[in-house]
Amino acid sequence: METVSVNEWIRNVIKPEQVEKYLNKGQDFLDENLIKQTLLANQQPDKERIREIIAKSKELVRLDPDETAALLNCQDEELWQEMYGAGLQIKQNVYGRRIVTFAPLYISNYCVNSCVYCGFRTENKASRRKQLTMPELEEEIRALVAKGHKRLIMVYGEHPSSDVHYIAETLKVAYSTKEGHGEIRRANVNAAPLAVEDLEILRDVGIGTFQVFQETYHHQTYQKLHPRGLKANYLWRLYALHRAMEAGVDDVGIGALFGLYDWKFEVMGLLLHTIDLEEKFGGVGPHTISFPRMEPAINTPFAEKSPYIVNDDTFKKLVTVIRLSVPYTGMILTARESARVRNDVINVGCTQIDAGSNIGIGGYQEDSLAYDKQQFILGDNRSLDEAIRDMAKMGYITSFCTADYRCGRTGGCFMGIAKKGKIHNLCMPNAILTFKEYLLDYASDETRAAADYLINQELAALPSDQVRETVIKMLDRINQGERDLFL
Amino acid sequence: MKKKLLALINEYNGNHGMLTACQMAMQQLYPQLKLRWSRIYGSRWAFLEGNSDDYVPLNPTRIRINNEYGLCIDNADVITASELEDISQSLKECLAYEACRR
Numbered sequence: 164m165e166t167v168s169v170n171e172w173i174r175n176v177i178k179p180e181q182v183e184k185y186l187n188k189g190q191d192f193l194d195e196n197l198i199k200q201t202l203l204a205n206q207q208p209d210k211e212r213i214r215e216i217i218a219k220s221k222e223l224v225r226l227d228p229d230e231t232a233a234l235l236n237c238q239d240e241e242l243w244q245e246m247y248g249a250g251l252q253i254k255q256n257v258y259g260r261r262i263v264t265f266a267p268l269y270i271s272n273y274c275v276n277s278c279v280y281c282g283f284r285t286e287n288k289a290s291r292r293k294q295l296t297m298p299e300l301e302e303e304i305r306a307l308v309a310k311g312h313k314r315l316i317m318v319y320g321e322h323p324s325s326d327v328h329y330i331a332e333t334l335k336v337a338y339s340t341k342e343g344h345g346e347i348r349r350a351n352v353n354a355a356p357l358a359v360e361d362l363e364i365l366r367d368v369g370i371g372t373f374q375v376f377q378e379t380y381h382h383q384t385y386q387k388l389h390p391r392g393l394k395a396n397y398l399w400r401l402y403a404l405h406r407a408m409e410a411g412v413d414d415v416g417i418g419a420l421f422g423l424y425d426w427k428f429e430v431m432g433l434l435l436h437t438i439d440l441e442e443k444f445g446g447v448g449p450h451t452i453s454f455p456r457m458e459p460a461i462n463t464p465f466a467e468k469s470p471y472i473v474n475d476d477t478f479k480k481l482v483t484v485i486r487l488s489v490p491y492t493g494m495i496l497t498a499r500e501s502a503r504v505r506n507d508v509i510n511v512g513c514t515q516i517d518a519g520s521n522i523g524i525g526g527y528q529e530d531s532l533a534y535d536k537q538q539f540i541l542g543d544n545r546s547l548d549e550a551i552r553d554m555a556k557m558g559y560i561t562s563f564c565t566a567d568y569r570c571g572r573t574g575g576c577f578m579g580i581a582k583k584g585k586i587h588n589l590c591m592p593n594a595i596l597t598f599k600e601y602l603l604d605y606a607s608d609e610t611r612a613a614a615d616y617l618i619n620q621e622l623a624a625l626p627s628d629q630v631r632e633t634v635i636k637m638l639d640r641i642n643q644g645e646r647d648l649f650l
Numbered sequence: 651m652k653k654k655l656l657a658l659i660n661e662y663n664g665n666h667g668m669l670t671a672c673q674m675a676m677q678q679l680y681p682q683l684k685l686r687w688s689r690i691y692g693s694r695w696a697f698l699e700g701n702s703d704d705y706v707p708l709n710p711t712r713i714r715i716n717n718e719y720g721l722c723i724d725n726a727d728v729i730t731a732s733e734l735e736d737i738s739q740s741l742k743e744c745l746a747y748e749a750c751r752r
Contacts (some may be wrong), residue, residue, distance in 0.1 A: 338693055369692020411689070413696055466703070569695055570712060570722045571688035576697035585704035592706070626706065633708045650707045 164528035169275045172323045173393045178358045182398045185405045185443065191398055192439035193380050198431040201232045208233035213242050217249045220487040223257065225441070225448075231434050231488045233482075234511040235427040243480060252511035257491055259587030261562045261594040261620070262554055263515040264287065264547070265351070266307050267497075267571050269524050270295050270333055272538065274320035276392035280423065280469070282460030282538045283320055285392065289462035291535045293524040294324055295472070302335050306527040308342040310519055310547050311605030313563035314349045316374065318522075318538075321355035321393050327364050330354055334368045344646050345605050348565035351416070355393055356403030362410035371568055372450050375403040376418035384424040388465075401436075405443060413574025414439070414450040416495070421473045422457030422466075426481050434488050447575045451493040451515065452485055458499045458539040461514070464589025479508050486512030491581040498543040505543055506553065516554075519547030548610050551601070555614035560621055562594030563601060566649035588626050592634045593649045595621050599641050652736040655679055659744050669719065672741055673699065684724035690745075695720050713738050715745045 216230045226234075237243060271294035274283045282290050295303065307315070315337060319325040330352060337350040351371040365373065377400055379385050385397050394400060397569050404415040419429040433452055441448040456473055459466050473481065478500075486494060496505055496513040498520040505516065521527050522537045545553065551561045567577055572589070580586045595618055602611050602618075618638070625631045630650075637648045655675055662671035673687055684707070686700035700722075707724035711734065714736075716718050721741065726734055 334692075366691050366694070366696075369694040371694070411691070411696060480686060569693055570710065571686035571695045571697045571700070571720070573694070573697045576686065576700070576702075580704045588704060588706050627706055630706050650710055 166547075169323065169392075173275065176355070176358065176393060177396055177399050181359055181406055182402045183401050191401055192435050193382070193401065193432060194327070195382065197228065198428055198435070201228045202236065202427055202431065203230055205232040206236050207238075208236060210239065210242060213237055213239070214245070217487065219439075220490050221249060221253060221256075223253070223490045223582060225437070225490070226282070226434070226437075226488045228431060228434060231484060232427075234484045234487060235430060245485070246480070246483050246487060247511045250483045251510050253486060253490045254494075254514060255587075256588060257512050257581060257584050258493075259591045259594070260559055261587075261591060262509065262513070262559045263314070263493070263562045263564065264312075264518050264551070265316055265319055265515065266310075266312045266527075266547075267517050267520050267522055268303060268307065268315045268337075269318045269522050269538070270300065271320045271322065271325040272524055273322040273324050274392075275322050276394040277390050278394060279388050279390075279465045280420070280457055280460070280463060282463050284463075287462050289535060294320075295333075295334060295524060297336050299525060299528070300333055301340050302528045303525065304337055304340040304347060306530070308340070308345040308347065309605075311345065311563075311601050312519070312547065313345065313347060313565060314351070314371075315347055316351045316353055316517070319352070319354040325340040325354070327357055327361035332542075334365065334370060336371060344600070348647070349562075349568055353416075356400050357406070358458045359406045359410045362407050362412055366411045368479060370412055371565075372414040372416045373404065373407045373412045374416035374418065374451070374453070375400060375407075376420060376453060376455075376602045377401060377408070377436070378420040379423040379429065380419060380436070381424040381428055388423060397642070404440065404449070408440065408447070408574075414568065414577070416451040416453060417449045418453030418495075419454065420455055420457055421481065422469050422471050424471050426471070426473050426477060430481055430484055430488070433485060437489050437492070445575060447578045448489065448490055450577070451495050452489060453495045453497070454482060454485060455497055455499050458542065460537070460539040461535055475504055475507075478504070479511060479567035482508050482513065485648075492582070499539065499543050501542040502545055502553070503549075504559050506557065509554075509557075509559070516550070518543075518545065518550035520544075533599045544599065548607050549603070551606070551620060552610040552613050555610070555617055560591075560594050560598050560617040561601065561602065561614075562590065563597035564590055564593035564649065566593045570649075573629075588630075589624065589650065590620055592630060595634055596637055596641065596648055596650075599638055600646055603641065651679075652740050653731055655736065655737065655740045656744070659740065661746075669698070672744055676737070677701070680729065680733075682725070682728050686722040686724070687721045689716065690718060693696045695722070702706055713741065715741045719745055
């Protein structure tokens with residue numbers, strides 16, 4: 164009985180006409196032959212060509228597929244070192260020495276899908292199922308706000324019980340819950356692909372970024388690893404973010420799960436996805452790109468035996484190539500990775516991290532680790548305070564800024580500024596202001612002592628005296644007790 | 651100034667939608683202002699159009715025109731407080747009617 168109702172739900176969710184309209188002469192944008200031929204044709208790039216491509220990237224111009232393929236095929240370690248340096252330089256030119264920080268909030272792990280690598284797959288009897296009620300969600304939000312968080316990515320299993328109306332309710336709770344001085348100011352969503360009319364419901368309640376990861380762009384591998392459920396439909400997922408843009412959710416996040424198929428192919432897939440969004444939506448591509456690596460999960464042997472598992476060295480390379488390929492887009496490095504890997508890879512151009520993360524349903528309020536309620540096992544269990552302190556020691560200011568999305572700098576406006584390499588002029592003042600709030604309201608003495616210098620350092624680096632004076636006045640107001648000030 | 655703004659909006663509204671008419675009138679009357687027109691969805695102010703570009707706002711002002719539309723002025727300090735009030739009232743009058751018509 165349940166199988167029938169789930170199948171009916173899936174049939175009702177998927178609207179084929181909302182995919183077909185985006186196809187190019189009946190074909191999806193993920194041209195596997197093009198990827199394979201481009202990778203083959205650029206197998207042994209010479210030094211001069213790689214350096215030309217790096218130079219193009221430094222001009223903040225998105226790379227073409229053959230250029231990305233050349234970088235992916237580079238065998239010269241000296242050139243890789245140059246690429247790592249270029250990645251950091253690009254990131255700092257576009258976004259500044261700031262790292263945006265958020266928390267993942269898992270809301271429900273009921274799921275109709277059968278993804279063989281995922282702890283939430285419907286057949287996994289070792290996974291304890293849980294969906295937060297609204298009062299439970301409110302407690303989770305309070306626990307997160309009490310730690311200092313301002314930004315969330317809310318994650319939902321793909322199931323009729325977490326349909327668009329449930330997601331919309333949870334967003335309303337997230338935005339309306341206050342705790343002390345704080346509140347959640349931006350709630351992003353990672354959920355099942357939705358139809359345009361459902362995305363409009365999320366748009367109307369103020370969704371931040373809508374994230375859907377394709378996991379693998381390789382058609383055959385996709386079918387093999389997603390044999391049943393809503394996720395079995397490759398195209399419905401592939402065009403999820405086109406529909407989001409059409410619905411007016413103009414900040415979208417793409418991603419691939421590395422370890423399912425060849426890493427070079429997946430990077431090319433992310434690039435083709437970016438290009439297709441840019442072509443179809445007036446130059447506006449993804450707001451963020453994510454590149455999680457597959458991690459162990461309870462009762463999920465595939466996650467440890469895949470032939471495509473990516474080692475740390477290759478991971479750093481693929482993150483670097485994504486940075487150089489799409490120089491103006493935000494890049495998210497999650498706590499799936501260990502603190503050691505994160506502290507290294509953040510330096511090749513990442514812009515966002517999660518910290519103090521707990522991915523068990525109800526995990527923040529309980530302040531516990533429960534592997535049987537998690538999708539996978541986290542690599543970095545540092546608290547938010549510890550992560551901020553470590554970032555500060557590396558010279559990065561943690562930003563909780565949510566100003567852009569609340570004052571009309573979304574979609575094409577944001578992308579236009581980012582592509583010119585000017586977004587840091589707007590973001591750094593807001594990073595300083597939100598960091599000051601954190602230091603005053605939530606930081607430990609140790610973190611305050613280690614991180615306070617960043618305020619003066621970044622004030623000194625602001626682009627003009629006028630901006631500096633404005634920020635100093637706002638810092639005074641924050642010291643006097645005002646909150647949520649932004650430019 | 652309020653009369654002039656309303657007259658211009660009415661004039662442009664003959665050939666354009668009300669929001670576009672407001673934008674054109676504002677640009678003509680206050681070309682020095684850095685503006686971003688937004689559609690409001692909860693706490694999300696989604697960009698519609700504007701001329702603010704990468705200007706760093708020193709005196710940012712957000713005007714909630716009605717439940718659907720908002721205007722961010724990044725340099726409201728270049729006009730007087732009474733001009734700002736006139737702008738706010740004029741836009742609210744014009745677009746309140748527009749919202750009712752929808």
